[in-house]
Amino acid sequence: MKTSFYKLAALAGITMLTVMTAEAAETTSPQLPVPAAAQLCTSCHGAQGQGIDIIGPRLAGLSADYISNQLALFHAGKRQNPTMLAMAATVQGDNIAVVAQYFSQQPVADIPLQFRGDKVGISDPFETLAFQGDWSRTIPACVSCHGPSAVGGGQFPRLAGQQASYLKTQLLAWQEGSRTGDADNMMGNIALKLTAAEIDGLSQFFANIK
Numbered sequence: 001m002k003t004s005f006y007k008l009a010a011l012a013g014i015t016m017l018t019v020m021t022a023e024a025a026e027t028t029s030p031q032l033p034v035p036a037a038a039q040l041c042t043s044c045h046g047a048q049g050q051g052i053d054i055i056g057p058r059l060a061g062l063s064a065d066y067i068s069n070q071l072a073l074f075h076a077g078k079r080q081n082p083t084m085l086a087m088a089a090t091v092q093g094d095n096i097a098v099v100a101q102y103f104s105q106q107p108v109a110d111i112p113l114q115f116r117g118d119k120v121g122i123s124d125p126f127e128t129l130a131f132q133g134d135w136s137r138t139i140p141a142c143v144s145c146h147g148p149s150a151v152g153g154g155q156f157p158r159l160a161g162q163q164a165s166y167l168k169t170q171l172l173a174w175q176e177g178s179r180t181g182d183a184d185n186m187m188g189n190i191a192l193k194l195t196a197a198e199i200d201g202l203s204q205f206f207a208n209i210k
């Protein structure tokens with residue numbers, strides 16, 4: 001039991017050990033208590049931030065820095081989803097760090113990492129874009145920022161296993177100009193170069209990495 005817990009914590013790359021009690025360490029699926037400020041969030045994002053399809057994307061697997069920054073972007077009106085705008089408004093001050101920390105500590109499935117250099121001569125066009133990009137259109141490989149198998153890190157969100165419908169909405173939001181605030185418009189510039197078919201294909205491709 002103990003071994004599997006430590007393995008899980010190590011895989012998630014988190015500092016849960018510091019907050020675990022001896023009792024919780026005996027369970028295979030440690031669940032931290034949901035802080036008061038995050039209670040409301042769980043109705044759409046799931047108790048462990050695992051996401052509820054169509055209703056709310058997965059938050060587990062995103063870094064605390066990324067989650068805090070996105071809440072700030074909702075507060076600033078740089079992300080404009082009406083439902084989430086109202087929800088973000090309920091989290092202010094110190095509670096931003098509390099909810100960001102909670103969701104970033106939730107477990108996500110461990111997946112085999114595939115690196116850019118391992119993936120040459122791919123036949124699937126979306127997998128090619130993901131791992132190699134398209135230099136004729138100056139589109140860099142998605143994994144060059146989003147990490148091997150797009151597991152994310154820091155301000156680069158995890159795409160692997162995220163809901164396809166959510167990924168698609170975000171790429172369209174950048175195209176329409178309703179999502180901004182990413183540093184140097186780095187993601188916005190890329191989204192603008194994608195065709196509708198590529199947005200569909202890439203969203204599906206990343207959602208299926210699990």
Ligand code: HEC
Nearest residue numbers: 040041043044055056057067070081083084087091099169
């Ligand atoms: C009523 C449903 C609902 C509730 C409750 C809710 N959210 Fe959301 N959340 C959403 C939806 C829908 C989106 C996608 C928004 C979009 O398309 O831009 C979202 C997106 C997000 C994102 C962006 C994720 C990413 O990958 O960039 C974060 C962070 C987030 N929510 C945090 C929270 C927090 C923290 C709370 C609790 C205070 C909360 N949400 C409560 C529905 C909800």
Ligand code: HEC
Nearest residue numbers: 140141142145155156157167170171181182186187190202
């Ligand atoms: C130059 C670095 C870079 C590259 C290359 C890149 N991205 Fe991103 N991407 C980002 C950053 C940074 C964000 C977070 C933006 C923010 O903070 O709002 C992001 C966010 C996203 C999101 C939103 C995820 C969420 O949880 O809300 C999607 C979807 C996405 N990228 C898809 C792609 C796809 C598909 C590709 C390849 C065609 C790609 N990205 C290539 C930097 C990059």
